[in-house]
Amino acid sequence: MTSLQLFTGLFRRFRAKVLGSPVRVVGQCRMCGSCCADILILYKGKWLRRKRDCEAMVRELPGYSRFECVGRNPDGFLTFTCRSLGEDKFCTSYEERPSLCRNYPSKSLYYQGGWLRPDCGYSFRAETFRQAIRRLLTGRDDFSKVLEEQLRKGGDKEPSKKDTES
Numbered sequence: 151m152t153s154l155q156l157f158t159g160l161f162r163r164f165r166a167k168v169l170g171s172p173v174r175v176v177g178q179c180r181m182c183g184s185c186c187a188d189i190l191i192l193y194k195g196k197w198l199r200r201k202r203d204c205e206a207m208v209r210e211l212p213g214y215s216r217f218e219c220v221g222r223n224p225d226g227f228l229t230f231t232c233r234s235l236g237e238d239k240f241c242t243s244y245e246e247r248p249s250l251c252r253n254y255p256s257k258s259l260y261y262q263g264g265w266l267r268p269d270c271g272y273s274f275r276a277e278t279f280r281q282a283i284r285r286l287l288t289g290r291d292d293f294s295k296v297l298e299e300q301l302r303k304g305g306d307k308e309p310s311k312k313d314t315e316s
């Protein structure tokens with residue numbers, strides 16, 4: 151994990167906790183197949199960097215042997231392609247695909263400081279501090295309006311018999 155990812159992940163987790171507002175995954179898959187052709191794998195909370203960790207992962211999760219290491223990205227993390235990816239960019243083992251694929255894009259990717267491809271049909275939607283402040287101020291305005299309205303109604307109301315007798 152790079153320092154930038156580490157910092158980004160920490161900041162995202164901190165912000166979500168403080169605001170009580172977890173990230174949401176929105177959008178839908180465009181079936182472009184990009185995320186199956188150039189893969190970073192998060193294993194035990196760390197992006198795979200060493201071949202021996204990769205071998206340990208396959209020993210533990212034999213279904214992951216479909217992922218073939220093809221190099222490293224500029225940050226030094228191992229990159230993989232998938233043997234189950236068909237030439238038409240569709241998964242040839244869709245029903246048996248691993249949880250990594252079933253859950254993609256997972257919130258843990260976001261909280262680990264990861265990003266989605268710009269052309270992905272999904273995106274992460276997280277409330278910012280600025281939006282939270284605006285939400286609170288707007289909420290207060292709404293509350294004030296409701297209160298004023300109720301007070302005005304109360305002032306306009308004729309006292310009922312029961313009110314005057316008590």
Ligand code: SF4
Binds near residue numbers: 216236
């Ligand atoms: S198993 Fe299927 S969904 Fe998962 S990376 Fe491979 S081709 Fe894509």
Ligand code: SF4
Binds near residue numbers: 179180184
């Ligand atoms: S990159 Fe995004 S849109 Fe493309 S196949 Fe993967 S999840 Fe779907």
